[in-house]
Amino acid sequence: MRRQQVAAAAGAARWRGGGGGGAATAWWWVAAVVLGHLVSSARAGLLESNPGLAYNFYQKSCPNVDSIVRSVTWAQVAANPALPARLLRLHFHDCFVKGCDASILLDNAQSEKTAGPNLSVGGYEVIDAIKTQLEQACPGVVSCADIVALAARDAVSYQFKSSLWQVETGRRDGTVSLASNTGALPSPFAGFNGLLQSFAARGLNLTDLIALSGAHTIGVASCSSVTPRLYNGNATNVDPLLDSAYAKTLMNSCPSSSASGTVNLDGRTAVKFDSSYYTNVLNKQGTLASDAALTQNAAAAQMVQDLTNPIKFYAAFSMSMKKMGRVEVLTGTNGQIRKQCRQVNSS
Numbered sequence: 001m002r003r004q005q006v007a008a009a010a011g012a013a014r015w016r017g018g019g020g021g022g023a024a025t026a027w028w029w030v031a032a033v034v035l036g037h038l039v040s041s042a043r044a045g046l047l048e049s050n051p052g053l054a055y056n057f058y059q060k061s062c063p064n065v066d067s068i069v070r071s072v073t074w075a076q077v078a079a080n081p082a083l084p085a086r087l088l089r090l091h092f093h094d095c096f097v098k099g100c101d102a103s104i105l106l107d108n109a110q111s112e113k114t115a116g117p118n119l120s121v122g123g124y125e126v127i128d129a130i131k132t133q134l135e136q137a138c139p140g141v142v143s144c145a146d147i148v149a150l151a152a153r154d155a156v157s158y159q160f161k162s163s164l165w166q167v168e169t170g171r172r173d174g175t176v177s178l179a180s181n182t183g184a185l186p187s188p189f190a191g192f193n194g195l196l197q198s199f200a201a202r203g204l205n206l207t208d209l210i211a212l213s214g215a216h217t218i219g220v221a222s223c224s225s226v227t228p229r230l231y232n233g234n235a236t237n238v239d240p241l242l243d244s245a246y247a248k249t250l251m252n253s254c255p256s257s258s259a260s261g262t263v264n265l266d267g268r269t270a271v272k273f274d275s276s277y278y279t280n281v282l283n284k285q286g287t288l289a290s291d292a293a294l295t296q297n298a299a300a301a302q303m304v305q306d307l308t309n310p311i312k313f314y315a316a317f318s319m320s321m322k323k324m325g326r327v328e329v330l331t332g333t334n335g336q337i338r339k340q341c342r343q344v345n346s347s
């Protein structure tokens with residue numbers, strides 16, 4: 001266990017705390033962060049061999065990388081509370097398509113970002129701003145893929161003022177980005193088995209599926225991702241896995257099958273990164289059909305129940321983010337370190 005992180009967690013608790021209520025907050029928060037780091041350190045190594053990543057990979061080559069990424073990310077999140085969700089999803093969509101290699105950032109014709117599931121992905125400008133600063137501090141050293149992983153962590157961690165999970169670095173950037181590869185992303189209309197298969201294809205298991213789905217505790221979905229659960233053409237036709245009162249809430253935001261707005265993924269605490277997502281799912285108030293699908297398997301439903309506990313959620317999320325961050329990474333001399341995140345280096 002790294003001492004600075006415990007100290008940082010305790011510091012965060014003090015920052016959040018204050019009076020007697022603060023002391024209670026401090027206890028569970030420190031426990032959650034410590035447990036998360038412990039479990040992710042101890043178990044991720046056992047679950048999967050390390051693909052060549054390391055903590056502090058840039059210790060000698062770019063010692064200020066962590067503080068540069070954090071300061072740019074926190075400044076942008078302070079001005080735009082939608083960014084934690086965007087950056088977290090950006091990292092997920094990067095890792096699931098040809099691995100965590102920043103291929104989602106490339107701007108060429110027919111690239112990944114032009115594909116349907118990526119049209120509502122954002123946060124690219126934050127990555128550009130971070131890259132600009134890093135190129136000034138340490139030219140040609142820090143990969144765009146690592147920036148995406150670090151920015152996701154820092155954006156989500158902003159509300160805690162302390163890192164919620166540890167990020168390994170040493171990824172290198174890919175040179176291929178094709179919209180046709182995005183079929184690897186899971187569909188919001190997938191059933192339980194489809195979701196499990198999609199994760200298994202990336203080396204992720206049931207625990208990872210349940211833990212990472214907790215990312216839907218923040219952010220929004222387009223009405224088009226939800227309306228098939230509410231309407232059949234012009235008729236109301238509510239998904240039986242959807243609570244009727246919550247269905248009405250969703251219908252208010254998306255009044256017809258062709259509505260174009262957005263809904264919060266977590267109807268309780270939309271911008272707080274907490275475990276209420278799991279309570280929603282148990283109460284048939286998960287927003288996407290894929291959220292509801294997690295109750296359709298006994299083992300999965302038990303895990304959903306377990307992760308309503310915030311301490312367990314943060315621990316499980318930390319561990320699974322570390323695994324997701326290892327998916328098909330390029331390391332060593334593979335790939336390249338892009339000079340600009342939106343285009344491959346001209347040799």
Ligand code: HEM
Nearest residue numbers: 085086089092120186187188212215219220221222225290
């Ligand atoms: C389990 C399979 C998953 C499916 C089917 C899925 C699907 C979706 C869909 C359809 C949306 C809304 C997009 C839109 O309508 O515009 C969304 C949003 C989001 N997803 Fe997932 N997702 C999954 C897993 C994940 C994972 C593993 C993460 C991250 C670790 C994640 C993070 C997010 C976030 C943060 C948002 C909100 C984005 C924003 O507000 O900009 N999702 N997801």
